[in-house]
Amino acid sequence: MKIATFNINGVKARIEALSHWLAGANADVVVLQEIKSVDEGFPRAHFEDLGWTVETHGQKGFNGVAILSRLALEDVTRGLPGDDADEQARYIEATVIGQRAVRIAGLYLPNGNPAPGPKYDYKLAWMERLRLRAAELLASEMPVVMLGDYNIIPEPRDAANPANWVEDALFLPESRAAFRRILHQGWTDAIRIRDPHATRGPFTFWDYQGGAWSRDDGIRIDHLLLSPQAADLMIETEVDREARAGEKPSDHVPVWLRLDA
DNA sequence: ATGGTCGTGTTACGA
Numbered sequence: 001m002k003i004a005t006f007n008i009n010g011v012k013a014r015i016e017a018l019s020h021w022l023a024g025a026n027a028d029v030v031v032l033q034e035i036k037s038v039d040e041g042f043p044r045a046h047f048e049d050l051g052w053t054v055e056t057h058g059q060k061g062f063n064g065v066a067i068l069s070r071l072a073l074e075d076v077t078r079g080l081p082g083d084d085a086d087e088q089a090r091y092i093e094a095t096v097i098g099q100r101a102v103r104i105a106g107l108y109l110p111n112g113n114p115a116p117g118p119k120y121d122y123k124l125a126w127m128e129r130l131r132l133r134a135a136e137l138l139a140s141e142m143p144v145v146m147l148g149d150y151n152i153i154p155e156p157r158d159a160a161n162p163a164n165w166v167e168d169a170l171f172l173p174e175s176r177a178a179f180r181r182i183l184h185q186g187w188t189d190a191i192r193i194r195d196p197h198a199t200r201g202p203f204t205f206w207d208y209q210g211g212a213w214s215r216d217d218g219i220r221i222d223h224l225l226l227s228p229q230a231a232d233l234m235i236e237t238e239v240d241r242e243a244r245a246g247e248k249p250s251d252h253v254p255v256w257l258r259l260d261a
Numbered sequence: 262a263t264g265g266t267c268g269t270g271t272t273a274c275g276a
Contacts, residue, residue, distance in 0.1 A: 009276085010268045034276085036269060061269055062276090111276060119275095151276095207276085208266035251267075251276085 001071070001098040002026065004256035005106065005147040005222055007033040007205075011066070014250055015043055019050065021243055021254060028070045029096050030254075031106030033149045035064035042066065059089040065106050065148070072097040080107070082129035090126070095142075100261040102230065103137060107148035112169030120169050123151070127178040134182050134225075143230035143261060146187065149252065150223045152179040154189070157199055158220035170221060187225040190237040190257050202239045205252045213244055222255045233259040 004027045008014040011032065022030070035042060039056045047054050047068055057078040058064035067073065073094040080091035090108040095101050107130065112123030137144045153171045156162040165171035183189060191202065203218025212218065226234060237257035244253045 013268060034268090062274090113276080210265055 001028050001096065001102060001259045001261045002256055003029045003096075003102070003104065003145050003147065003224075003259065004254050005031045005033070005149070005224065006254040007108070007149040007222060007250060007252035009034050009036070009250040009252065011035040011037050011042060013248070015046060017243070017246055017248055017250065019046075020246065021240070022050065022068075025240070025254065025256070027256060028098065029104060030068040031092070031104065031148055032066040032068065033064075033106070033108035034062075035066050036062060037064055055092065055094060057089045057092045059087070063108060064089045065092045065108050067092055067094055067104065067106055069094070069096060074101075080126065080129050081133055083125075086126075098261050100143060100233075102259065102261050103140065103142045103144040105133075105137065105144065105146040105148075107146065107150070109149060109151045111151050112175065115167070115169040115172055123169060124174065124178060127175075127182070131178070131182050131185070134187070135185055138186055138227055141229060142227070143233055143259065144227035145224060145230050145257070145259075147224040147255075149221060150179065151221055152176065152223070153219050153221055154179055154192070154223075158201065158203075160200070160203065160215075160217045160219070165219070170219070183225070186228055188228075188231040188234075190224040190226055190231075190234060191220070191239065191255065194237050202241065204239055204255055206244055208251055222252055224255060224257050226257075230259060233261050235260055
């Protein structure tokens with residue numbers, strides 16, 4: 001089972017780039033972030049005609065997440081538990097039925113800038129809610145893949161120029177500590193453990209501004225976290241870096257893994 | 262030193 005995450009930065013603007021990547025990737029499940037669309041505005045029929053089952057959790061203008069799957073989905077839930085007043089569409093879960101059942105959590109973690117401020121407070125509160133949900137997912141003892149745009153640069157080696165990020169919500173010590181607090185529950189950072197001693201990257205995001213892509217001034221903020229039962233099934237994991245060089249690209253690239261499931 | 266690029270849905274704001 002091949003499972004991917006892709007922050008597409010607007011599904012309507014990215015139909016061609018996304019369809020092109022899907023045609024070559026041969027993924028079974030894809031979680032999308034920043035669809036920037038309400039559910040009724042998502043080009044559902046386009047992807048259904050290409051053979052995908054589509055589940056969306058959108059809102060007007062910003063944010064929004066979705067799941068595309070070639071395999072059957074069960075028990076789809078929308079929204080991160082823990083705050084009924086939170087109206088931002090950033091979280092969706094489903095169980096994918098392959099050779100085995102795998103629980104998938106697709107997330108778009110708040111950016112949090114500027115920090116300090118209310119947006120940063122919201123980011124940290126959201127991460128605490130994610131920590132509580134992550135603990136429940138681990139307790140299920142299922143293979144679980146919790147993946148998406150975490151808006152967290154875990155370590156200096158995950159940025160080409162870490163000094164540029166020291167006051168940014170993506171890299172502040174409190175943000176990184178909150179991410180580690182979740183990791184240390186027992187999750188595996190798939191891309192990192194593939195190459196534990198890497199000194200640079202691999203990056204998953206390059207800003208549109210200032211020629212960041214051409215200078216390879218990137219950061220690693222899209223992550224795949226695996227429960228122990230999922231980590232035991234991992235075969236390979238990769239960043240599809242070349243997607244950033246295509247026509248009208250997202251500022252993020254897809255990251256994926258293959259499970260023996 | 263400054264401003265720089267996208268997408269959405271209007272011409273502001275979030276990233």
